[in-house]
Amino acid sequence: MTFAAVLETLIKIGVVFFVALTAVAYLTLAERKISGWIQDRIGPNRVGPWGLLQPLADGIKFMMKEEVVPSYAHRPIYMAAPALLLISALSALAIIPFGDRLSLGGYEVRLAIADVNIGILFFLAMSSVGVYGIVLAGWSSNNKYAMLGGLRASAQMISYELGLGLSLIGVLMVSGSLRLSQIVEQQGSFSSWNVWSQPLGFLIFMVSAFAETNRLPFDLAEAETELVAGYHTEYSAIKFSMFYMAEYVNMITASALMATLFFGGWQLPFPAEAAGVEGNHLALLQILCFLIKTGFFLFVFIWVRWTLPRFRYDQLMHLGWKVLLPLALLNLIWVGIGVAWGWF
Amino acid sequence: MEQYLPILIFVLVAAAFPVVTLVVARVIRPHKPDPVKLSSYECGLESVGEVRDRTSVRYYLIAVLFVIFDVEVIFMFPWAVRFKQLALLGFVSMATFLGILLLGYYYAWRKGALEWV
Numbered sequence: 001m002t003f004a005a006v007l008e009t010l011i012k013i014g015v016v017f018f019v020a021l022t023a024v025a026y027l028t029l030a031e032r033k034i035s036g037w038i039q040d041r042i043g044p045n046r047v048g049p050w051g052l053l054q055p056l057a058d059g060i061k062f063m064m065k066e067e068v069v070p071s072y073a074h075r076p077i078y079m080a081a082p083a084l085l086l087i088s089a090l091s092a093l094a095i096i097p098f099g100d101r102l103s104l105g106g107y108e109v110r111l112a113i114a115d116v117n118i119g120i121l122f123f124l125a126m127s128s129v130g131v132y133g134i135v136l137a138g139w140s141s142n143n144k145y146a147m148l149g150g151l152r153a154s155a156q157m158i159s160y161e162l163g164l165g166l167s168l169i170g171v172l173m174v175s176g177s178l179r180l181s182q183i184v185e186q187q188g189s190f191s192s193w194n195v196w197s198q199p200l201g202f203l204i205f206m207v208s209a210f211a212e213t214n215r216l217p218f219d220l221a222e223a224e225t226e227l228v229a230g231y232h233t234e235y236s237a238i239k240f241s242m243f244y245m246a247e248y249v250n251m252i253t254a255s256a257l258m259a260t261l262f263f264g265g266w267q268l269p270f271p272a273e274a275a276g277v278e279g280n281h282l283a284l285l286q287i288l289c290f291l292i293k294t295g296f297f298l299f300v301f302i303w304v305r306w307t308l309p310r311f312r313y314d315q316l317m318h319l320g321w322k323v324l325l326p327l328a329l330l331n332l333i334w335v336g337i338g339v340a341w342g343w344f
Numbered sequence: 345m346e347q348y349l350p351i352l353i354f355v356l357v358a359a360a361f362p363v364v365t366l367v368v369a370r371v372i373r374p375h376k377p378d379p380v381k382l383s384s385y386e387c388g389l390e391s392v393g394e395v396r397d398r399t400s401v402r403y404y405l406i407a408v409l410f411v412i413f414d415v416e417v418i419f420m421f422p423w424a425v426r427f428k429q430l431a432l433l434g435f436v437s438m439a440t441f442l443g444i445l446l447l448g449y450y451y452a453w454r455k456g457a458l459e460w461v
Contacts, residue, residue: 068382151399
C-alpha cells in the first residue's frame with residue numbers, strides 16, 4: 001500500500017468512527033425522546049436545549065461512577081467480555097459502503113473503508129463473535145440472572161442466525177457477489193431494488209436482525225421483569241455503557257445493511273441525471289441518501305421497541321425454527337425461479 | 345491480501361477504543377469496595393446455591409441443530425454467488441441436497457426437537 005492509500009484509510013476510519021460514536025450517543029437520546037412522545041411524555045429536557053447535551057452528561061457519569069466487580073466473578077473474562085462485544089460490533093462497520101466515490105483534486109476516494117470480496121461473510125463472522133462476548137459476560141459474572149440471560153441470548157442469536165444467513169442468500173443469487181459495492185451497483189434503478197423482488201427475504205432479514213441485536217420484541221436475554229438486566233446484571237459504570245454502545249452499534253450496522261442489501265444502499269430513488277448535480281455534489285447527495293435510509297431503519301428499531309410487547313421464550317423459538325426457516329427456504333425457491341426465468 | 349489491510353487497521357482502532365476508555369475510567373473513578381457491595385446481586389437476598397449448575401438440555405439441542413443448519417447455509421453461499429453460471433445443474437443438485445436436509449428437518453420437527461416446553 002502506498003502512503004496516500006494508508007492516509008486515506010486512516011482518514012476514512014476516523015470519520016466513520018466519529019460518525020458512528022456520535023450516532024450511538026444521540027441514538028440513546030433519540031430512544032428516550034421518541035419513547036417519551038409515544039407514551040405522551042416529554043422525555044429528557046433538562047441538560048441543554050431539548051436535552052441535546054444529555055448524552056454528554058451520561059458519558060461523564062459513566063466515566064466517573066465507581067465500578068463494582070463482584071468478588072466471585074472470573075476477573076480476566078469479566079473484563080474482556082464487554083470489550084470483545086464492542087470490538088466485534090464496531091468491526092462490522094468496516095465493510096459498509098456509504099457512498100460511491102469522491103474525487104479530491106484528481107485523487108479518487110472510494111467511500112467504503114474496505115471493499116472486500118467477502119463483505120457479507122465478514123459481517124456474519126463478526127456477529128457470531130459478538131455471541132462470545134455475551135456468553136462470556138453471563139458466565140464470568142457468576143450471577144444466576146446473568147448466567148440465564150447469557151444462555152438465552154446465545155440460543156436466540158444462533159437460532160436467528162439461520163434466518164439471517166438464508167435471507168442473505170436470495171440477495172447473493174441476484175447479485176452474484178458477496179462484495180457489498182457490487183450489490184449496491186446492481187440495484188442501480190429504483191425498480192431493481194432487492195426489496196421489490198424479494199419482500200419476503202427483507203422481512204425475514206429484518207426480523208432476524210431484531211433478534212440478533214437483542215431488541216424488543218426479542219429482548220428475552222435482558223427481560224427486566226424476570227432477569228433484572230440479563231447478562232449485564234453485574235456490570236456497572238463504563239463496562240455497562242459498553243454493552244449499550246455495542247447494542248446501538250449493532251443496530252446501526254443492521255440498519256445500514258438493510259438499506260444496502262434491500263433498498264439500494266447509496267443509490268438515489270430516481271435516476272442520477274434527474275438530480276441535476278454531478279461529480280462531488282452527486283456523491284454527497286448519495287451519502288445523504290444512504291444516511292436517510294439508515295436513519296429510517298434506526299427509527300423503525302426504536303418505534304417497534306415502544307410498540308410491541310415481548311415474546312415468550314417458546315414463541316421465540318417457534319418463530320425462529322418453525323416459521324422463519326421454512327419461509328426463508330420458500331424465498332430461496334422464489335428467487336431461484338425468478339433468476340432462472342430472468343425476471344430479476 | 346492488500347484489500348484486507350484496511351480491515352486490520354479498523355479492527356486495531358476498534359480494539360484501542362475500549363482499552364483506552366477502560367484505562368481512562370480506571371484512573372478517574374473512585375474505588376471504595378466493601379464485602380457487601382462485592383457480593384453477587386440477588387435482589388438483596390443472600391445468594392443461594394451454585395450458578396454453574398445443570399441447565400436445560402434444550403440449549404444443547406439447539407446448539408447441535410444450529411451446527412447442522414449453519415453449515416448448510418455456509419454451503420449455499422458459494423453456490424448462490426455462482427447461481428447464474430451453474431444454471432439448471434446447480435439448481436437441481438442444490439434442490440437434492442436441500443431435500444435430504446429437509447427430511448432431517450421434518451424428522452427433528454416430528455420428534456419434537458424444535459419444541460420448547
